[in-house]
Amino acid sequence: MAAKDVKLMKGNEVIAHAAIRYGCDGYFGYPITPQSEVMETLMELRPWETTGMVVLQAESELSSINMVYGGAATGKRVMTSSSSPGVSLMCEGLSYLAACELPCLVVNCQRGGPGLGTIQPSQGDYYQACKGGGHGDYHLIVLAPSSVQEMYDFVGLGFDLAFKYRTPSMILADGAIGQMMEKVVLSEQRPRLSDEEIAERYGSWATCGKGKRKERNVATSLFMDSAELEEVNLRLQAKYRKIEAAEPRWEQIECEDAEYIIVAYGSSARICSATVEMARAEGIKLGLLRPITLYPFPSKAIAALAERGVKGFLTAELNAGQMVDDVRLAVNGAAPVEYYGRMGGILFNSDEVLEVLKSKLIK
Amino acid sequence: MKETIIIAGFGGQGVLSMGKILAYSGVMQDFEVSWMPSYGPEMRGGTANVTVILSDRKISSPIANEYDTAIVLNQQSLDKFEPLIKTGGVLIYDTNGVVNPPTRTDIEVYSIDAASECALTGQSKMFNTMILGGYLKLRPIVEMSNVMEGLKKSLPERAWAYLPQNEAAIIRGGELIRKVR
Known part of the structure; x- marks a missing residue:
């Protein structure tokens, strides 16, 4: 090293x-x-x-x-x-x-x-x-x-x-x-791009000097012509569809044979990975799906688990229930989707999440 | 091996740096480590604490519900963390900061009179490394050479002149720690 x-x-x-x-x-x-x-x-x-x-x-x-x-x-x-x-x-x-x-x-x-x-x-x-x-x-x-x-x-x-x-x-x-x-x-130092490199790579849109090009580049979001603005919107939406198709990232922990799945991200996911360890020690087949990209959301990965016959999903997040909307859309009624969360800067405990999972989904 | 430690006391006692030295020692020993501090208003005159986890496996949650060891340097921290020590776990407290001693009988309890020792020798800045030395005597989970490496990595270069004094304090801490029960 x-x-x-x-x-x-x-x-x-x-x-x-x-x-x-x-x-x-x-x-x-x-x-x-x-x-x-x-x-x-x-x-x-x-x-x-x-x-x-x-x-x-x-x-x-x-x-x-x-x-x-x-x-x-x-x-x-x-x-x-x-x-x-x-x-x-x-x-x-x-x-x-x-x-x-x-x-x-x-x-x-x-x-x-x-x-x-x-x-x-x-x-x-x-x-x-x-x-x-x-x-x-x-x-x-x-x-x-x-x-x-x-x-x-x-x-x-x-x-x-x-x-x-x-x-x-x-x-x-x-x-x-x-x-x-x-x-x-830490990774190796990646050099900053020179002005020439920026012009070469991004000259088609960046306002880095007109150079020998015929048209100057303009960065604007003002379009007084509605038809033109709709074109801009359609272009943006086409880009978002591309991102949604190509860029979802997620991690699955113990999901292969899981009957129940916790969906959690960031620090919540770390806490819930301990919940998975505790549940497995008790013989509960619990897995964790951790979205790495929240947009684009890994909907297909969640849908695939629902189609495979997962009995229930618990979304654990440090809010009043926000990501749970996207989990419900992905599961699309194929299985119950419950939420658990704390607010105001309080973190939940891994055992607290396990208790909620048992009471809301396993019963 | 997985050791979950809470270190708690007043802001300014070196609680967070003690945790950092321990965590960096763990890095030197090739352990997985995490260091999760309390932060914000708690640090300004109030209580400060840090959870340090050393493990030979990937650490799932850096946030703990219960602890293998609690090192407490004032009464508030003792009251807060004594109930959260695992059965059979270890509690270490500084004699000066505690009026009502711990009551649990299902844990090992140790005291260390580091504050008095530091006052006696006029080395108040060695307080936290002395306590750390007491802990490492009980739980020699990291080798002394790695502790010294960890200490060096934790300190800014301008403080490296104090490394020998810190090493002496760590050794002295090991001598001072007493079993209460």
């Missing part, structure tokens, strides 16, 4: 390391607990002296996302991070970025809401991340890390998918994943 090395780091810290190593051009952010270590770590690492990456503390979240908007329009690899109330402020910008078909990465280290809420972990922003947040018919690609290593890896994956589909990606983490430390292996 010469260049690669095992480190012990917080989820938030690895976001900063990953940004640099995956060749990010610019980070624009505003501090908020529980994710402030992202910018703090970037400031300590001083990447402007090594890779040339820009790190800037903006005056607000509104400003951060609009700096990202500007950077993304020029074909640069740009990102921001925040926590729930801050991401709410960014939603207008996210709608504009999606409408202009610009790639970028946004990290949401969720905390309890609604409102200013609490700084403790929550998963209350599932609807916001997956169903809109901003206005209009758009989607973000939403990745849900459940370990510190995935926090690292998904920065690279998030940027790659964002550029592949020219759409914003979001890492939907939470305070628990952001604050905890685990082992992480």
Whole structure:
């Protein structure tokens, strides 16, 4: 392990390391607990002296996302991070970025809401991340890390998918994943693209100088002609269908012979993987399906389990029941789908989830 | 092997760093590790705690319902975590921080008078490594060489001059720990 090395780091810290190593051009952010270590770590690492990456503390979240908007329009690899109330402020910008078909990465280290809420972990922003947040018919690609290593890896994956589909990606983490430390292996430094490389790769859409092309590129979401705007919408929808077909990612734990399935993501999935161990020790055939992409949702994988004859599904999430909607749509009445959750920054225990599973589904 | 440890006390006692040193020692020993802190207002003058898990297998949940070992450095932490220790588990407390000693009889109870020792030698910053030394005496799950590597990795380079004092404190902690029952 010469260049690669095992480190012990917080989820938030690895976001900063990953940004640099995956060749990010610019980070624009505003501090908020529980994710402030992202910018703090970037400031300590001083990447402007090594890779040339820009790190800037903006005056607000509104400003951060609009700096990202500007950077993304020029074909640069740009990102921001925040926590729930801050991401709410960014939603207008996210709608504009999606409408202009610009790639970028946004990290949401969720905390309890609604409102200013609490700084403790929550998963209350599932609807916001997956169903809109901003206005209009758009989607973000939403990745849900459940370990510190995935926090690292998904920065690279998030940027790659964002550029592949020219759409914003979001890492939907939470305070628990952001604050905890685990082992992480850092990847090799990926060089930042030069201006020439950006022009060559993204010159068809990026506002990086007209050069010898006949037409200038314009990044806009304003279309006064409704027919033209409908065309834009149809193009976006066609792109989302492609993403839904090609990009769902999930993990199955002990699902092969499972009679019951827990569906959980992120930190909840970690807690529920212990529930699976406890249930198996008692002879209950329980499995865990962990969506890794929340949009596109792994509906087909869940439907396949329902068709195979799984007796019941339990969705466990740190909110009042949001992802359960998508699980019910996927199961489509083939089996009962129950929900269990805690709110306000409280995490459930693995044994608590097992008790709910028994009372609601096994009886 | 899987050891789930809760370390709890006041903010400023070095609870989180003690957990980090232990976790990094586990990394050096090639264990899977997790370090899950309390964070936020709890750290500012209130209680702070961290759950550290060392395991030779992949760690499912970094959040624990019960603990193999609890290291408690004040009364509030003792009250909170004594009931959450597994039967047959270990409770270690610093004599100075605890007025009402633990009552459970189905666990092993140890005390360590680290605060007094540190006050005596004027090395208050060695308090947490001394407690850690007491724990490692009871549960030598990581080798001393890996503890020292873990300590080095946990500390910023400017603090490396204090490594020998920390090593001495770890050894002293092992000498100071006493079985209560």
